Amino acid sequence: MKTISNVILSVCFLAFVFGMALKMEYTEDRAKSYYENRVLANEPEVKIQNLANGTFAKEYESYFSDQFINRDEWIKMYLNWQKMTNQTYIYKYLITDDRWVFPEPVSEFAKPSYDKTIQSMKDLNKFTAERNIELFYFSLPDRKNILDIPYPSYTGPNLSETNKNYVLSNLPKEPLHVVDVSESFKKKYDQNELKKLFFVTDHHWNTVGAFEGYSFVRNYLAEESSNFTDGKVDEKQYDMKCFNEKKFMGGYNKQLYGMIDLDRDKICHMVSKEYDISSFDVYTGPVTKEKKTDWNKVYGKALNEEEKLVDYSGIFTGDWRELNIINPAKKEEGKRALVIKDSYANPLTQLVSQHYYQTTFYDMRYNMDRTVYDFIEKNEYDTVIFLYNNANMFSLMYDFDLSEKAERERKEKEQNKKKEDQVY
């Protein structure tokens, strides 16, 4: 019996190592990793120089690892093993018993950065006041800040609420309107209801949550903004349309190799009877002929494509550097709104843009070559609206005059010079 056992083991071992080696050899290389969102390594070229200096070995190991047979499946197995062994975080994410995914708690109170944010908002407030431009700051409820996350007791305090309160309480009170939308969410809904407003596997709100946020923003503007003429929201004017043939791959789930059931989240849009979206003109940049595009190439783009898996930016609007929407029905009123936004505003583009003749969605992350001041001056906006989630408090997103960028570049230059000095 022992001999048979020896033979079985030897054969199985050889079959496994040889089988994998042969499969590696005869399987076509993949160009890109969907889950990691990166280009995978190619087989390195055999060159004498690379062989001699050892770079070939390193490159070949990267290639072998990247192109390993069923790599994604191995990784998924490993992540499930991590879950089975009750790891606190898997790839830095907490997966709760009911399979919700949350990031690690915020442990940093970045006071210097928040103080810069506060000062930037003060400066902008002064600038807009001098030009008689309305300024609204809507602090939208970030998923990880508003939901009670069952972090284990040993993970330390979550400072996200502290950070948010510090910044909001120090912003100027007028003429800037600071509106903490999350507080009204909390008053209106309990935790179970709040969970229905957010994706299970992504860090954003879902269509229901976004519409709730829009309703609050609209109702507030209807009361407080002289440039807003459409009145409060009438929910009867909106229907929800869901796309059941598509599957949602949340940002968190993607980083976890899709280990959470893809049916947990629904893909839906709010469709309005108040306006005809096809009548809007859309520009993925300045209002010029060259930048004009179709609405369905900007909003819900992935829903019109063959790919079954869609992500947040594919359901709603992506993060454009500058997106202009013209509502011809509002031409007579002629009001222009600048919406300084992050990705939480992406489901709101069509909803908000119905209220103004021109609405510009402006993402600070992609505008690091021009100042907000120049942009406002040049485009003569009547209203400036911030739609930022309340985890978005770092000063880089408030660098309206690019002073922080200049400071960072100056420091980098100094450091590079130091490094050069050390070399020589």
Added chain:
Amino acid sequence: MVFSNLVFLFMFLPIVLAAYFLLPKMFKNFILLLASLIFYAWGEPKYVILMLVSILMNYMFGLMVHKFRDQISYKKMTIALAVIGNIGLLGYYKYSNFFIENLNNVFGLNISNEPLPLPIGISFFTFQAMSYVIDVYRRDAAVQSNIFDLALYIALFPQLVAGPIVRYNTVAEEIKKRVHSFELFSEGVRRFIIGLSKKVLIANPMGELADTLFAMNPGDMSSGTAWLGIIAYTLQIYFDFSGYSDMAIGLGKMFGFNFLENFNYPYISRSVSEFWRRWHISLSSWFRDYVYIPLGGNRKGPWKTYRNLLIVWTITGFWHGASWTFMAWGFYYGIIISLERLGLSKVLEKLWSPLQHVYVLLIVMIGWVFFRADSFDYSFNFIQTLFGMNGTQALDNSTFLYLNDYGYVFILGILFSMPVMDWLRKLLYRENSFIGRWAVPIVSPVVYMALLVFVTMFLVNSTYNPFIYFRF
């Protein structure tokens, strides 16, 4: 190249096995030598030349020692040159920076001290090569006139970069002629999978934790966390190194070689002397046979015995790395082993056996602090934290976090650092039971293959996979 690497497992190994077993017998040694040189050159191509120089040098010294076998003074001069040559090679690459740094510090000199990268496994293959020439000198081994066979002995890839330090005597016969069988091959497979599992499933996670904690300031961690750090390192170094030895022994068996054991459950020892009879056996016996005994061993009275012990253990420490902390670590063991010899062992023998184990583990773990830390300051601070002497908390959030995340690895590590498998095997095979005769042989291939699949899963995900003993 390392064994716990996808390229080794699923490219290098299958190619070498195929070439080795498919080609005629006369090519087998050539295949192994070529594979060994590629294995070494994979990560550090330029240093393969250094190894070839070492092979050539020791081959010539071997021949010369043999030629002068009846001319004592020439023979002595040749062996002295061989030792100087080998130590010089090792010293240049491993110790020259250390010596220059200390000369500069002590005498205020400014000798240029460009850091030299350490050729992997240099300490291992130099000691192997040296033992060959010394054995020929002592007539404990026959001279090898075939340079390819000697090259195969020195460069044989299973034990090339991290031991065990194989004596020429052990494999001289097998280099010429060895037996291949399914039994030996499957024994090798089993041993290789066990070693790989030790390394990937226990040593790597423990190493990850130890690295995290030893990167922290000891003043910023609780006693509990510091204990987790040192226990993690204690388990890492054992499973890392013994795992590598298991893989080396297993691969050796696949190719028909029988290397001697290098570890024998050292953490179950009841005295430090016993610990060193069970830990890195090939190194301890090397120093015993080539340094301690030639110095006089215990044959020249008690004072010289203690002197010899301190010398040997300090050198042992220094062999592990060019720093004062390694030397202190070796000296520390020299003192403890001397104390045990002086009578401490008799006192220990009278203690309740669990206390004997606690004594050894405490001594060893404190030793590992010096071994792992980069400086004496850090080591002393860490030890203070361990024993709550610098005002840190007993436990903190991190302690519970790490216990939660690594708890099962700690349990596996502690369990398998004891001979549980041997106990289990004895239990199952008792009285030719049905389980021992039928169930185990059927289930065991499944278990081993499951382990291999499991290890592959870890390796595909692995970003952390160092071998501690590569730097020695």
